[in-house]
Amino acid sequence: MDMALKTARVALVGNPNSGKTALFNALTGAHQKVANYAGVTVERKEGLIRAASGRTMSVLDLPGTYSLRARSPDEEVTRDAVLGRLAGETPPDVVVCVADATNLRLVLRLILELRAVGRPMVLALNMYDIAQRQGLRIDLETLSAELGVPIITTVATRKRGIEDLIAAVEAKVEAAAVEGENRWSSPDSAALRHAAREAERIMKACVRPPERPDTLTGKIDSVLLHPVAGMAILFVLLFVMFQAVFSWAAPLMDGIEGAIGWIGGLVAALIPDQGGGGLIQSLIVDGIISGVGSVLVFLPQILILFLFIIALEDFGYMARAAFLMDKIMGGAGLHGRAFIPLLSSFACAIPGIMAARVIDSRRDRLTTILVAPLMTCSARIPVYTLIIAAFIPSRTVWGVVNLQGLVMFGLYAAGIVSALIVSLLIRKVFWRGAVEPFMMELPTYRLPDPKSVAFNLWLRAKIFINRAGRIILPLVILLWVLATFPYPPENATLPAIDYSFAGMIGRALEPIFAPIGFNWQMVIALIPGMAAREVAVAALGTTYAIADAENATGLLASTLSAQWSLATALSFLAWYIFAPQCVATLGVVKRETNSTKWTWIMIGYMFGLAYLASFVTYHVAVALGGG
Ligand SMILES: Nc1nc2c(ncn2[C@@H]2O[C@H](COP(=O)(O)OP(=O)(O)OP(=O)(O)O)[C@@H](O)[C@H]2O)c(=O)[nH]1
Ligand SMILES: [Mg+2]
Known part of the structure; x- marks a missing residue:
């Protein structure tokens, strides 16, 4: 019976943070990055699986989007993949729409748009574990009938529902018919209003809110997002993180x-x-x-730092940190969506610069890219730690604070503050205009x-x-x-x-x-x-x-x-805050900006700042007796 089954192409489409990548990893065994905030995936990733029938399926993980009316470069990737607009590519055989079951309202509008594209579709109702825990009651049969698509409930992180999902996709492939013509066109405001009403109607018909609404996230947020207490907690968290890195x-x-x-x-x-x-x-x-x-x-220090970052990301805290920082970042001329790219740059500027694709305006994206390498990447940790270990005594100050950790904290702060100042200057010198306010949605907390x-x-x-x-x-x-x-x-x-x-x-x-x-x-x-x-x-x-x-x-x-001398050591640290000592980053800047000019502007300003900072540091230190 195995008559050389044609490889089926399956695309995972859905809102940001709905678990598409987690599902992709569960399906294909890949290890793409998953984290509890929107905008993690910015590129298409392909993986192969073999269904029980022996058919090979090529699965495509895509950046999250709320609409096919793409605005930012990452969303364009998704739109083009769904519509088969890329050169030499046909639309996917099956679209798997991945929905966060606890957040159906938004995805319904996307589903309505996807239906107009006319490809065979399956709805993966993901995060079903959380929906159940919250006591959300979803009438699957009615929903399936309303939308005209089969629904499979999944828990991507636990690999639940994966087999059923593959079977449902396979059934669609077998049925083989294209379900209709592509009637999709970029919706105008009337169409958007209509879709919103339609989504509301379906919500009423199929979803009953929990009897006891989940207020845990709200309760935690009332503390963590508090303008004063929240900021203090963020600050303390970062501080403890650097203390831990050393002790x-x-x-x-x-x-x-x-x-x-x-x-x-x-x-x-x-x-x-x-x-x-x-x-x-x-x-x-x-x-x-x-x-x-x-x-x-330096491996242990790097792992301790990442232990904090990964745990906070999964918990859902990083999106809150972005929310807290939004005012400050906006004041410095940075787009609200610049936070995640800048945060990723603490690991390495390269994924950080790529993550800037979630920003729709080219100017705002460019500003973010230009300052991303000022964030302290993990490759600087060995440099910083070596010099700190050699020149800063391991003393306790103010009773509890490790002096070495404090200096490390200062170096990170120097990177962040200078990024804010530079982006402010970029706005003053190159372009003015309003900065877009914060747009990122806050995910539910998850252990x-x-x-x-x-x-x-x-x-x-x-x-x-x-x-x-x-x-x-x-x-x-x-x-x-x-x-x-x-x-x-x-x-x-x-x-x-x-x-x-x-x-x-x-x-x-x-x-x-x-x-x-x-x-x-x-x-x-x-x-x-x-x-x-x-x-x-x-x-x-x-x-x-x-x-x-x-x-x-x-x-x-x-x-x-x-x-x-101490002055030399401090000067070396100052150099490493600013100098663009990384060819790979410069290569990625060239690729992402598609501009030699901006790459050179970055190289120039960063070396200039590095030299200036080292010069000042050295001479001040010598004058103070550190020569
Ligand atoms: N409890 C639970 N958590 C899940 C499930 N699926 C995904 N997650 C978590 O949800 C978060 C988001 O998952 P991702 O796979 O990164 O989401 P995504 O849709 O790829 O997000 P973008 O790439 O930003 O569009 C992560 O913290 C996952 O661990 C699920 O079924 N149950
Ligand atoms: Mg993803």
Whole structure:
């Protein structure tokens, strides 16, 4: 019977935050990002599944939308996919409309629009667990009859209803007929009013609100969204987060550090350092282990930070934080929807810049993109932490506050405040006009699922370790070569590294950076550090290990505290707040803005700010006695 069944194309369409990606992951086994706020998915993602009949289905996850009348670039993706407008593409064989069962009113309007497109459709009534818990009563039969589509209830996060959904889709494919012509056209205001009335009527007919309405979300919100208390809680949360990054991570970091030192010692003992062995020993111990190891140490801190972020995202708090920040962001000329892109930039500016696709106005999107790299990405954590560990004493101030955590908090705050100032300036210089008010809907609070939090954390760890292998390792080896050859002359008076290529390059560039207090080793670290910020730490690890090969077991932080002045260290921190030390980000800016001009404007303003900030920091610190 298996007569080479044609692959069926299935598109998941629905309102933002209705669980499309969670459903996509449950169907295909993929691991796309899922979080409790709108606008997580900004691109189409395809995955394959095989139905029980043996038919292959290609499933398409799409950005959420309220209407096919797309406004922002991410919504256009959805519209084009549904209408089959992309080059070489036909409309999907089946549209699966994914609805948040607790929020039917909005999705009904979308369903009415989708019906006009005339594709076979199935309604996945997702988050059915929450609807039941809330006591919402939905008359599935009447709803199905009203809409003329089969309805399957699902709980995407628990993989419930998945088989039924596949079967329903398959039945639609088998029936094969296109259900009608595409009668969809962009609705005018009369059509919108009509759809709203129709949705209201269907709601009345099919959904009975719970006898005891769920007020938990409302109760929590009355505290968390309170203009004063809410702000205070947000501030305290961030503060605790950075305290935790330092105090919880310490024992774990000591463990990793000890293990790396032990491996280094073992390798040093195994490889004789006579003849060619000395060179190999130096490559492995001073180059690879010192370099890559100096970055890997920071894994615990990064994971603790992400534990907070992932748990807060799943709980639904991040959308509230956006709500609280809206006034401040609007005052600085940022669009209400800029919050999520900026928040994502704390992990990495690249997904952050892509997330700006949810903003419909090009100017507002551009402003967001230009300031996104000022948010402290996780690749800066190794740089910040290294310098803080070396120069800021681990003291308790005001009784309970860890001084190192406080400085870290300050560095993050510096990034945020400068992003606000820069966007204000962009508005003043390039374009004026009103900023759109906040538009994001607030999701229902949900307890974070420990399994999915653990899994997301594991993905983060994998990304971090992968970067250590793919980006840092090759660069560290290259740097080792540059720092080792050529050998010093017979009558050398300086350390060997001073005669190497790295020494030469560093010294040639040193004059540019001398006014901001950088020595040539730092200059050398900045160059491979363009590949990724944390490479600078690895590069410093390697450079100082080679320079001080005699006692290579010395920890990088203690080496730095002996070699740099406080003013130099602070200047380096200031540099890293602003400098666009990341080629990949610049590439994405070019792609997303589709403009060389704006990419260069970003490079220019960020390097300019970095140099200025370092200059001021250095000289103020020297004047205060930190030279
Ligand atoms: N309790 C419960 N939570 C769910 C269910 N489906 C999804 N979620 C949660 O709902 C939130 C939103 O899920 P996503 O899959 O990111 O939603 P989306 O529709 O892809 O959102 P966008 O990409 O922003 O349009 C996440 O926190 C999920 O864990 C469900 O059936 N039950
Ligand atoms: Mg999604």
